[in-house]
Amino acid sequence: MSEFLASNEWQWRLLRTIVQGVLGVVITNLDLILGWCVLDPSMRALVVALVMAVLSPIMAALGGGDEEIVIPKGGSHGA
Numbered sequence: 001m002s003e004f005l006a007s008n009e010w011q012w013r014l015l016r017t018i019v020q021g022v023l024g025v026v027i028t029n030l031d032l033i034l035g036w037c038v039l040d041p042s043m044r045a046l047v048v049a050l051v052m053a054v055l056s057p058i059m060a061a062l063g064g065g066d067e068e069i070v071i072p073k074g075g076s077h078g079a
Contacts, residue, residue, distance in 0.1 A: 002063060024048040024052050024055070025048065029044075
């Protein structure tokens, strides 16, 4: 699993991209799969993009191992 999440070889990057795409499509179509609500078709592309935007950093954090995640802080610039 760590090789899947952390390796930079082309086949692992391709597999991660495919998994993210499949998860995005499944999550977007949950309304059709479960049948409990209807999502406007124009919103589906937005939901896929949001799922991909969330899955990418989560998978990077899971595969990072012992590396500390640093969030850069903006500096104040005086006038």
